[in-house]
Amino acid sequence: MGLTGYLLLAAALFSLGVFGVVTRRNAIGVLASVELMANAVNLNLVAFSRHHAGPTGQVFALFSIALTVAEVVVGLALVLLLFRAKGDVRIELASELKD
Amino acid sequence: MPFLESHLLGVIVAAPFLAALALLFVSPTRPGAIRAISLVGALVSLAGSVHVALGYDLARGGLQRAERYPLVPSLGIDLSLAVDGWSVSLLLLTGVIIVTGVLASWTLTDRPRDFFVLLLVLVAGVFGVFVCQDLFVFFLFYEIAVLPMYLLIGIWGSRGKVPAAGPFAFVWRRFDVGGREYAAMKLTLMLLVGSAAILVVILALYSAAGGSTFDLQALARARFPRELQLWAFPLLWLGFGSLAGVFPFHTWSPDGHAAAPTAVSMLHAGVLMKLGAFGVIRVGMLLLPEGASYWAPTVGGVAVINVLYGAICALTQRDLKYVIAYSSVSHMGVVMLGAATLTVDGWNGAIYQMFAHGMMTGLFFALVGLVYDRAHTRWVPSMGGFARQMPWVASFFVLAGLSSLGLPGLAGFVAEFLVFLGAWQSQHYVWALAGVLGAWVTAVYVLRVGRDIFFGEGPRSDEIHHLTDARRSEWGALWVLGACLVVFGSYPRLILDFIHVATLEYLPRAAGAASALLEASR
């Protein structure tokens, strides 16, 4: 299978992620969708790494995974705080900054 | 002290700044120490300025005492300081005004530490502008001088009466017109818009000159293309002009000056407005001579509007501070008028008017603050007969008024006369006529206001018997400024010789007719 297959898969994953972020109202669902988008990118990195036969992409992917973990931690902490403050994790509850 | 001697300009600029830093370590509950430190900082600068003036070699002329501290070498930004004849006179002005300003705000009780910190930072910026020879740092200092004004007026300011009326009354109701926050905001916004215009031009000049230096002397040699000069000069003129009160960007001035506390008004009208005019001449006319001579008729025409319009508006004001503020608008018009003549006498007059008007308006605002402090009102119709209780304040008010209406023997006359002479030489006869007429209108409103406040019978004597004349530190401010008006008015060469040297050197760049003129005057 050539590069195109991986890229198509990654694009599909990314689109699913975007769809999730836009449509989900549950904050945890949004977070999971964001993860999906991040992983689509990781897939691309690895695919290109193999295509160019160099280690850079894989290193970058590892780096990205580590960052994603940190992001999830922060994200979940925020969700937790939102739950504590509002008793629910619906994302439209967190819109107070607009005022 | 060789170090002091070789870094004197740096010391002058840094002294107020260091004093401000030192104030941060003083307990806010010790006003005595705060005032003392501020006064020392101001006095160091004044002493340094006097020393610079005494040590300036008139025969040699040009830039002297050059100091250079690299800031961003890769972009060609240096903190390079040097004085020419113009700087010498304006340094002296700033030194005198800050010292008297500190003296005039001696009795301030509301958060004195923060007040003096801001005041000193502001004045450090002013000193910086006058001695700086690097365009970028020039702009930096300019902003340092302008921005503290926002806090100084917003926190320590007072309120004027401005009824909502006219075609824009609906706007008035949205804003707290006349309030101190309103005045501070208006002033800052208008000046910052001006700054934006200046910044654009500065960057344009920088890249047009090759993008390697901001040095004013180098830029002056750069000979910018004509198209650049033609669009850049008006931007600079209006940008700096917003601070110099150029019509129609003068409207921050009445509100700002009225709302500002005494020392801030003194500094603002006395020195800060001069930064604008100085910028127009120093940056605009020296770097962009072709643009300057192309636009000079416009600049002069607008200056004429300033002179007459400001004076006529002042005539009918009932709030004392508004009168003086409009008179500043009018007198700054004289500065711009002198600059626009592009003649030796006109330029000498313009710079000398900065000096003279600084002293005079400093004295005016010191007196206004004093009257306000005693009578708790600035509303002229509610005053009268104050001379009985405050004879010296009345005398100094008349003195300042006489200087502003151009009475010979006082500093204002010399400046105005030179400007008119320049205007007549440049064959803009209307400018001279308008200037002379403006001086007459000034006589009308200054004497009328003086009469209304100090002479005549006044409201009821039991209301004013508690008024007192000037007190200890206030005497210092009044006498110093008053004496300056008389001394520099009767023997103007004390200052004018410095200015003349610099004008002779710079004017040929702007006016073209160069070498014959230099030869003729030697």
Next chain:
Amino acid sequence: MSPLYTALLCTFLPLAAALVLVLVSPLRRAGLAAGLFSVATALIAFGGAVTLLLERWSGAATPVRETVRWLPHAGLGGGAHARAVIELGVQIDGISATMLVVVTAVAACVQIFSLGYMAGEPKPDFGRYFTWQSLFLFSMNSLVVAPNLLQLFLGWELVGLVSYLLIGYWWSKPSAARAAMKAFWMTKLADMGLILALLVLFVDTGSFDWTVTTSAAGAVTLLLFFAVMGKSAQFPLHVWLPDAMEGPTPVSALLHAATMVAAGVFLVVRAFPLFEQAPTTGLVMAYVGAFTALFAAVIAVVQTDIKKVLAYSTCSQLGYMVAALGAGSQVGGFFHLTTHACFKALLFLAAGSIIHGVHSNELSHMGGLWSRMRVTSVAFLVGALALAGVPGLAGFFSKDLILEHVLERGLWAPLGALLVAAFLTAFYMGRVTLVALFGRPSAHAEHAHEGGVSLLAPLVVLAVPAAGVGWLGAKLSGLYAAPVHFHLSPVGMVATGLALAGLGLAYWMFGAPQGGGRLRAAFAPIGRLARSGAVNARFAWGYGVLGGVSSIFAWFDRYVIDGLMNGLGYATLALGARLRGLQTGRAQDYVYVLVAAMLGVGAYGAFWSR
């Protein structure tokens, strides 16, 4: 002492006195000591001035001229401007030496008189009064010794300032405060002419000297004359002078009769070489001067305030001088200035002495003073007769000279006006003298009595020149021009006849027990017109217009110009309020936009940018 130093002493000693009085508060507040100090310096200055004049009198001295650079200047290109300098200095010649003596003599007399006249004032005010007096002497002397028009202008403005200060001496009186201001405004308005004349002259010739030849002589002299009209109270800029009588009477004597108002005439005398180059200006001056002489004399006839009579008389006599100068007679103008200074100062001081005795300015409050205040009355009589032009007294000589010159030039209308004015002058002076000195005593005048010696001594001293200075005319004119030989000319005889007729008419109307009632009634309309203050109303009207224009401007600035600025701020705020609707606060909305934008950019890159 060389003439230069004497002149400097005359000028700067009074300045030093003024400075000492300003700075040394205890001395100023000491009252009498301050006065004596000031008088002493004035007397020294007078001594110096006399020395200067005597040197010239003996014919030995040559004119002295020394200058220093005052302002740095670099002219336009080459030519006259290349060497142009702006300088101040001292010039002593026949004109300035004579004027210096006149000024210092009158000033010294007035100051001595003031010691007595102002004695009732609070001590600090008394000190202030003498501070201004010293300052005046400095200003006037610096004007007199001026070597060029620039310095003359400086002194000119300074005497205007002192006039403002002294008219407003009783500043807590609203009328005095207003009169001071008005005098300053009017003269300052006229001074615009002088400053413009300086500009024209300097730009044309590169010099402020009056000896230069200029192509712009017409413009320069007309502008100068405009300033003269203000300072020397020529119609229609004379309105400030009667109001200026709000000041203390000695001030009126010194500033508003003898010296300061004569500065305008002095300017023309000084700048005569310029005026000679502009014959048109001369014509204008002759007509304006003659008209003022007549107009003011008419008004003086109906005044009831003794000081106002003298004030309008001063206007009228200044008109004489201006007409003389316009007719090309430098000597006539200047000599009349000299004689007028003597007798008018005498008249004013005598009037001051009367006011001091009667405590009123009103003629109707006087009467019968001849028996109660003999010295003052004699002095007043001498002054009045000298002013009226009675043969042998000072005014006779100078008026005669003027009329002769006007006739010589063939200026018939001015000549007629001046002759009528001569008649009226004699008439109103006769009226004042008869009513005040010989009329039926009023209640006020019952207890009138002479003041102290400081009030009387100056009268006696001034009466001598007022009577006799005319005989020195030939010698005095010889100091600066070809000596004039006085002889009784036909026109002089006509004028003398008219003057005597005026005195006779006055006697018939006011002196004789009855008669003249019908004639007196004829004057009533003029009286009403003069007292209604038609001209003053015009002034108030002008001020009202200025105020109205100013209100409009201020409104425009406040609500239109500033309104535009505020409107800009308002528009920004309003725009912000609209735009904030885009900001829903929901992260998903933003993602929509983000994705849409990404797709848009991608699509653009992929399809359209090729």
